[in-house]
Amino acid sequence: MKLAKLALAAGAFALTATAMAQPKPENFVKERKAAFTLLAWYFGPLGAVAKGEKPFNKDDAVRATNFLVPLSKMPWEGFVAGTENVGNTEALPAVWSNTAKFKELAGKLETEMVKLQQTAAAGDAEAFKKQFGAVGGTCKSCHDDFKKK
Numbered sequence: 640m641k642l643a644k645l646a647l648a649a650g651a652f653a654l655t656a657t658a659m660a661q662p663k664p665e666n667f668v669k670e671r672k673a674a675f676t677l678l679a680w681y682f683g684p685l686g687a688v689a690k691g692e693k694p695f696n697k698d699d700a701v702r703a704t705n706f707l708v709p710l711s712k713m714p715w716e717g718f719v720a721g722t723e724n725v726g727n728t729e730a731l732p733a734v735w736s737n738t739a740k741f742k743e744l745a746g747k748l749e750t751e752m753v754k755l756q757q758t759a760a761a762g763d764a765e766a767f768k769k770q771f772g773a774v775g776g777t778c779k780s781c782h783d784d785f786k787k788k
C-alpha cells in the first residue's frame with residue numbers, strides 16, 4: 640500500500656516534469672501576451688471609475704484588483720531568451736539588451752498594483768482613483784521603451 644502510493648507519487652512527479660519540460664518559444668510569447676491581455680481586461684474598465692465616469696464600487700474594485708495583483712507578476716517569465724522575434728510579439732529588443740531596466744519597471748508595476756489593491760480593500764474611492772493613475776503610469780513608462788508603437 641505504501642509502495643503503491645509512492646509509485647503513484649513518482650508517476651505524478653514524472654508527468655509534471657514532462658509537462659514542464661521546455662515550452663516551445665511560441666508558447667512563451669503566448670504566455671506573456673495572455674497575461675497582458677488579462678491585465679488590460681481587468682485594469683482598463685477601472686479607468687472609467689478613475690475618470691469619474693462610473694461610481695466607485697468597492698466590491699468590483701476588490702474583485703478586479705485581487706485578480707490584477709497576481710496577473711501583474713505573470714508576464715515576465717514569458718520574456719525568455721530566444722523569443723525576441725517569435726510570432727507576433729510587440730516586444731522591442733531592449734527587453735533583452737536592457738534587462739535591468741525592464742525588470743525594474745516590471746517590479747514597479749507589481750508594487751503599484753499592490754497599492755491599488757489596498758486602496759480598493761480600504762474602500763477609499765479618492766485614493767483608488769489616484770493610485771489608478773500611478774499604475775497606468777508604470778504601464779506607460781515600460782511601453783515607451785520596451786513595446787513596439
Ligand code: ASC
Binds near residue numbers: 682683775776778779
Ligand atoms: C491599460 C492598458 C494599457 C495601459 C496603458 C497605461 O488599460 O491596456 O496598456 O492601461 O494604456 O498607460
